[in-house]
Amino acid sequence: MKPEADQAYIPISCSIHDELLAAVMAKEPCELDCLSESGTMTRICGRIVDVYSRVGAEYLQLEDGTTLRLDRLRKFNGKSVHPA
Incomplete structure (x- = not known):
């Protein structure tokens, strides 16, 4: 599998992107199911503190410092x- 930086970013739907931004504002805990670089599914729980763009891709950051590229996200709060 190519390193994440070498893979083309695929934007997520606008409605989920808007919900991520709303979660930042609400400061509510979230449940995120995401695909790791190795191809396994992982569930992450925590508060999203930022959603941002960097070098042609979008990311979210949790309050514990965890960063996730948005095209790795498979489920957001179910x-x-x-x-x-």
Whole structure:
């Protein structure tokens, strides 16, 4: 599998992106199911403190410092995440 930096970023749907931004504002705990670089599913729980763009991709950061590229996100609070 290519390193994440070498893989083309695929934007997520605008509706989920908006929900991520709302979660930042609400400061509510979230549940995120994401695909790791090795291809395994991982569940992460925590508060999202930022959603931002960097070098042609979008990311979120949790209050514990965990960073996740948005196209690795598969579910957000139980809702499936699809490409835009």
